[in-house]
Amino acid sequence: MKKQLTFLLFITVFALKSAFAQEIPKELENIISPEINKDGTVTFRFLAPKADSVQLTSDFLPPVKVKTRFGLQDGPGTINLTKDKNGLWTYTSKPLESELYSYAFMVDGVRTNDPNSPYALRNSAALTNVFIVGNGRADLYKTNDTPHGTVTHCWYPSAGLKMNRRLTIYTPAGYEQSTDKYPVLYLLHGAGGDEDSWSAHGRAIQIMDNLIAQGKAKPMIVVMPNGNVVQDGGYGQGKDGFYKPEFLLPRSMNGEYEANFMDIVNYVEKIFRVKADKQNRAIAGLSMGGFHTMHVSRYFPNTFDYVGLFSAALMPREDATGKVYSNIDATLKTQKDNGLKLYYITIGKDDFLYQNNVDFRKKLDELGMKYEYLETGEGHIWKLWRIYLADFAPKLFK
Template sequence: MNKNLLLSFLLLFLIGITAQAQEALFGAQQITSPEIHEDSRVTFRMFAPNAEKVQVTGDFLPTVKMETPMGEMDGPGSADLTKDDKGIWSFTTESLDPELYSYSFIVDGLKITDPNNPFLIRDVASVTNVFLVGEGQAALYKVKDVPHGSVTRRWYDSPGLGMDRRLTVYTPPGYEQSKEKFPVLYLLHGAGGDEEAWIALGRTAQIMDNLIAQGKAKPMIVVMPNGNVIQDAAPGEGSEGMYKPAFMIPKTMDGTYEANFMDIVKFIESNYQVKSDKTNRAIAGLSMGGYHTMHISRFYPDTFDYMGLFSAAIMPREDATNSVYSDIEGTLKTQMDNGYKLYWIAIGKTDFLYDANKEYRAKLDAMGMPYEYIESEGGHIWRNWRVYLTQFAPLLFQ
């Protein structure tokens, strides 16, 4: 091949590669979405010139009733975007309260993520975009210029479940350089979640960093296990590879997790600088995690001094036969007689588990079992559970 022809070919080839790279970098939609204004209004935009209808749906909008695997529940509403003469659709909210919000677009009936927002969170099998507005409560969810803790994923041996399993651990600022021993909060996720849920959706690391920096919470280790006993790790992170996460999987809430929970405690107390006594152990969880908290803490009635039930599922199914669920009232009485520092219950007024929690509190009242109760607005949502963590953590290990 002629030398000049070869050089020309190479030049054209490189130009093609460069153009393709530039298209990947700069050929995307060059618009800002979401745009957060100084007055806390938020504008969403999408370039879709051929679309007939574009909507945004998210937890910043009024709720609507939706059918879910747990029955009818409140879900996010939707709002229509308006198209301009350039094919850009847009919608601007009213001023929003400080909060971490999630949203998606609906384009001609198809729900998609915002191509201009790279910040995504997975909740069970749903992936949505997120954004933060304002200070106030939302300030606790932001990364601030304060000392930061560390987040690690660890694998532990669970003899009771016959496998190595993965969990997420937050250690407080300065842990690696310290010879001090720390108290531990075991923080449990809900149905469909895994060891990634609290650290991502719950903003646990940001909350703990900020509360500790403000002197509102004591430095502590936070352990976030996987409550699905047939999994060794979150979907995509374990030996089963990449598969679609499911809401209710086999052996969910059948007593197996509760019966083998001490495998986790033993691993933490053998591998971390922790105070391994009842006074320095706390356990809390949301929904299914609240269910696990209630049953683990009474099944091991002299193990935890602090319990937090966030929007908790309460009683086992009628067909549950695991010995963990035998003599519930008797083990609760033993837990009460052993003494503890805090039994904390929180739930939203419109939560579908509200009546179950009301009945449970009546049971505790009849037993004379002391507890603290928080009732918030809203339903079975992460917005509440993040707030509950910010309220519960400062009460621990005082």
């Protein structure tokens, strides 16, 4: 009798465990989100049994108009996830083109990141998850099995800004083993960013490694400075520690940065093995960094042979009253007369800065200054700036 009871108890426990296992699927123990499927679709999952709604917001969804300080702009769209009986919400996209995408969830109207993915990037004060769909353009943004360069963080002395300031610097594969000297690209970030923006959002390290390995770009050093003159280092990296990021910090576009830019160049040319002449220097930047690029390159008009303006913020500014911003036409003419290998301008047709760039090109036309122009679709987004860098870098130092 005792043996029968033990057997019945075993059967009961086994049955309960089996029933429980059927109610709680194994996938809940290890939720994969996002999951890149073989057909190019992407599946997102979020466990929230008590939530009434879960939505996905991402830049691969049809955009919606959002109000910003610059007027209406395109923002990421949203779509509803579907809830199963276990409280697991899911959504599978259509096949996506090869790209790096960002996304977040909205749970009962509250924005949250994906608890199942640690891959997230900060832009200003917002943290957003990211994923890559390969087999195309975004393979350039991956860490592939190629020779890799080195990324270092250096602190340069700026006498004009009265502080030591942090730089992110990429040296190409083989730099440490050689005695060669290299050309230099100075690559500037936009508002809300810092010296880590191009290496994080811009995937500049992967882009340069892959272009160089493919023989499409010459080996070069890439210097990524901090364009916010009130900071010694980016958020969480400087003396002020952890504090809430701002979109546009004070004094970032008042001329101080441009006037003291040669502190960066002089440091780089002292510490690194570089070809320290005009034909081996390039400067480029996005948005605010494009504004800085335009002004730095004409304020020091015999310094850079290659200039790149990516969605440049070329609108007039009330605080642009210093010496750096005087005699713009005259200094542009001097820059032209000194000779340039490449003056490159590119922007999306839906960018809120589009008309400012049209007006600037008219100015260059009136001055007889030659430039290369690339117009794309879409607006003011990192997707385009990665494309622009990948197009610009192979044109350098030819």
